[in-house]
Amino acid sequence: MPVMTPLAITAYTATTALGCGREAQLDALRHARSGLRPNDFGNRALPCWIGRVDGVEDSALATGHAAWDCRNNRLAWLGLRQDGFLDRVRIARERYGADRMALILGTSTASIGATEEAYRRLDAAGEFAHDPRHPEVHAPHSLAAFVAAALSLEGPCMTISTACSSSAKVFASAERMLRLGLIDAAVVGGVDTLCDSVLFGFNALELISTAPCRPFDATRNGISIGEAAGFALLERLAAAPEAPRLLGYGEASDAHHMSTPHPQGLGAELALRDALTRAGLAAEQVDYINLHGTASLKNDEVEAALIERTFPAATRVSSTKGYTGHTLGAAGIVEATIALLAIEHGFIPGNLGGSTPDPVCGPQFAWRNELQRVDVALSNSFGFGGNNACLVFARAGFSA
Amino acid sequence: MSALRVCVEGVGLWSPRLGNFAALQALLCGATPPPPAARPAAATLPPNERRRAPESVLLAIEVAGQAVAMSGRDAATLACVFASSHGDQATTDYMCRTLAQAPTELSPTRFHNSVHNAPAGYWTIATGCHAPSTAVAAQHASFGAGLLEAVTLALSDQRPVLLVCSDTAGSGPLRKVTGCTQSFGCALLLSPTPGEATLTQLALTLTPLHAATPLPEPLASWSDTNASAAALPLLALLATGHGCCELGAAATLGLHIALENIA
Numbered sequence: 132m133p134v135m136t137p138l139a140i141t142a143y144t145a146t147t148a149l150g151c152g153r154e155a156q157l158d159a160l161r162h163a164r165s166g167l168r169p170n171d172f173g174n175r176a177l178p179c180w181i182g183r184v185d186g187v188e189d190s191a192l193a194t195g196h197a198a199w200d201c202r203n204n205r206l207a208w209l210g211l212r213q214d215g216f217l218d219r220v221r222i223a224r225e226r227y228g229a230d231r232m233a234l235i236l237g238t239s240t241a242s243i244g245a246t247e248e249a250y251r252r253l254d255a256a257g258e259f260a261h262d263p264r265h266p267e268v269h270a271p272h273s274l275a276a277f278v279a280a281a282l283s284l285e286g287p288c289m290t291i292s293t294a295c296s297s298s299a300k301v302f303a304s305a306e307r308m309l310r311l312g313l314i315d316a317a318v319v320g321g322v323d324t325l326c327d328s329v330l331f332g333f334n335a336l337e338l339i340s341t342a343p344c345r346p347f348d349a350t351r352n353g354i355s356i357g358e359a360a361g362f363a364l365l366e367r368l369a370a371a372p373e374a375p376r377l378l379g380y381g382e383a384s385d386a387h388h389m390s391t392p393h394p395q396g397l398g399a400e401l402a403l404r405d406a407l408t409r410a411g412l413a414a415e416q417v418d419y420i421n422l423h424g425t426a427s428l429k430n431d432e433v434e435a436a437l438i439e440r441t442f443p444a445a446t447r448v449s450s451t452k453g454y455t456g457h458t459l460g461a462a463g464i465v466e467a468t469i470a471l472l473a474i475e476h477g478f479i480p481g482n483l484g485g486s487t488p489d490p491v492c493g494p495q496f497a498w499r500n501e502l503q504r505v506d507v508a509l510s511n512s513f514g515f516g517g518n519n520a521c522l523v524f525a526r527a528g529f530s531a
Numbered sequence: 532m533s534a535l536r537v538c539v540e541g542v543g544l545w546s547p548r549l550g551n552f553a554a555l556q557a558l559l560c561g562a563t564p565p566p567p568a569a570r571p572a573a574a575t576l577p578p579n580e581r582r583r584a585p586e587s588v589l590l591a592i593e594v595a596g597q598a599v600a601m602s603g604r605d606a607a608t609l610a611c612v613f614a615s616s617h618g619d620q621a622t623t624d625y626m627c628r629t630l631a632q633a634p635t636e637l638s639p640t641r642f643h644n645s646v647h648n649a650p651a652g653y654w655t656i657a658t659g660c661h662a663p664s665t666a667v668a669a670q671h672a673s674f675g676a677g678l679l680e681a682v683t684l685a686l687s688d689q690r691p692v693l694l695v696c697s698d699t700a701g702s703g704p705l706r707k708v709t710g711c712t713q714s715f716g717c718a719l720l721l722s723p724t725p726g727e728a729t730l731t732q733l734a735l736t737l738t739p740l741h742a743a744t745p746l747p748e749p750l751a752s753w754s755d756t757n758a759s760a761a762a763l764p765l766l767a768l769l770a771t772g773h774g775c776c777e778l779g780a781a782a783t784l785g786l787h788i789a790l791e792n793i794a
Binding site for chain 1: 533535615616617618623626627628630631634635637638639642643644645646647648649651652653655656658659660661662663664665666667668669670672673676679680683684686687688703704705707708709710737739780781782783784
């Protein structure tokens with residue numbers, strides 16, 4: 132596998148329970164302020180904590196996009212309006228042409244919340260009540276189709292939906308299209324929103340904690356579900372030599388179980404090795420890893436063991452799901468954003484919620500915030516179906 | 532952009548009227564092939580998984596198994612791309628119905644089967660495949676977008692890739708909304724380089740979308756009842772062995788595909 136030609140990340144943004152945009156993420160992380168709150172979503176039936184984004188309901192879509200209206204697309208629109216992202220996309224579109232830009236977004240929920248709502252108010256004949264929205268709102272591609280319209284993009288447009296690795300894998304698909312010359316730039320990212328499907332679904336699997344999630348804590352007992360939107364703009368290095376870089380990525384399958392990770396983390400390790408190989412890096416060169424760290428018993432045990440057997444103590448690692456909750460299909464882009472913030476600000480976020488560290492955790496864990504230069508940062512994302520992805524980011528000018 | 536070239540080594544197909552690619556070839560020659568059994572056999576799955584798996588998984592695995600068998604390749608080593616416009620509509624219908632009535636009674640198994648990558652999960656588990664796997668959607672362009680994803684993966688990493696595109700018929704009130712009333716699935720085994728199993732080579736170029744190539748009778752209306760059947764213009768070319776077609780790859784983007792016979 133030859134070393135990948137790095138790509139420039141010329142814009143990036145995230146909106147989570149910590150707030151809208153990069154500053155809000157950074158400020159909450161610096162002050163160790165979690166965005167989790169007691170469940171106040173929908174019928175509030177489940178006693179759990181959630182990472183809810185304030186203001187989604189008030190984020191009306193632009194005129195002309197009413198037919199795409201739903202909570203997930205509202206969160207997408209809220210997220211797109213942060214950090215000057217819309218302007219950066221417009222400039223790229225004017226430079227390259229709308230048909231030379233791909234849009235690849237990850238989501239696990241898409242706008243299933245709108246379909247749930249339609250089922251709560253079926254008409255007398257048992258059919259959907261009258262609805263002025265596109266029927267496409269009730270399909271997995273709703274998010275990407277709406278964002279393509281909102282950004283006026285006309286190139287390749289695809290939804291990736293591999294559960295919790297969805298919006299990490301978007302970077303890989305975009306890199307391949309850029310490498311083959313199909314496009315000159317790509318908007319990647321993902322959006323997932325709170326809905327009954329995921330709250331009651333993970334509840335049925337007995338994976339939800341009644342307390343705020345505690346990743347890698349010895350007493351952890353499940354996840355807290357969150358919602359988020361995040362986006363990044365990828366271009367060739369020559370377009371922005373001073374921008375942070377995507378250095379590599381890895382993808383692999385567990386081939387083990389639909390909802391439980393491989394006991395030795397085989398797929399996760401293959402994805403990690405693939406990512407380091409593409410980036411041309413040795414494990415010792417990695418400064419920070421944002422872990423998948425969901426606070427489920429199994430994930431954290433397997434992931435901590437993988438870190439302990441692969442990285443030296445100088446590599447710092449943490450899960451930030453104690454801040455945002457597990458944002459599922461959006462976790463990849465949210466945690467890519469945190470990895471990029473770590474590089475930009477020389478800041479390693481502590482592993483919030485790990486007050487009594489699980490003994491499986493090695494010396495690599497940053498239990499509290501640390502200040503140090505970060506040249507190379509990784510992000511792990513693992514999903515149901517044994518779907519694993521790992522991303523490698525680096526500071527501008529870094530060469531392996 | 533110069534054309535992307537990949538070789539086709541295997542084709543899988545299943546619908547209530549056509550049980551495999553040979554049946555499509557026969558149909559296009561004017562024959563009336565016998566319809567397959569009501570449920571896709573999905574012989575790649577172990578028997579207990581086959582009993583438990585939803586129909587969407589059986590359909591995807593049936594066509595995947597056909598394409599891999601035709602190529603003679605080892606499924607365990609193949610990267611795979613599973614495309615579907617609507618995912619498992621029966622499971623979505625079940626989930627939304629249960630959530631509206633008795634949310635705490637939701638079945639954990641049906642919840643994990645509701646992820647869009649359920650077929651990819653079942654397939655990689657059944658074949659012991661640790662290669663990259665993905666699950667994509669692009670509304671009516673799901674086949675074209677999935678093909679583009681599979682071809683770019685095959686060419687950029689120089690590895691064979693299995694592409695599957697399938698949708699089952701809708702259930703409950705959702706059926707009217709998706710307009711999906713027939714099951715249809717297909718699969719292609721794509722290789723970056725020609726080999727002994729090569730059937731033909733595809734040359735693909737992106738183009739502004741004009742209109743998808745019309746289908747010959749009796750297939751003409753099939754894509755009205757299933758978004759995955761948008762693959763049929765290409766499958767018909769593969770069946771007859773020559774020509775070119777255009778498929779949707781996104782809302783305004785087309786994929787022009789020409790068959791090139793290689794000596």
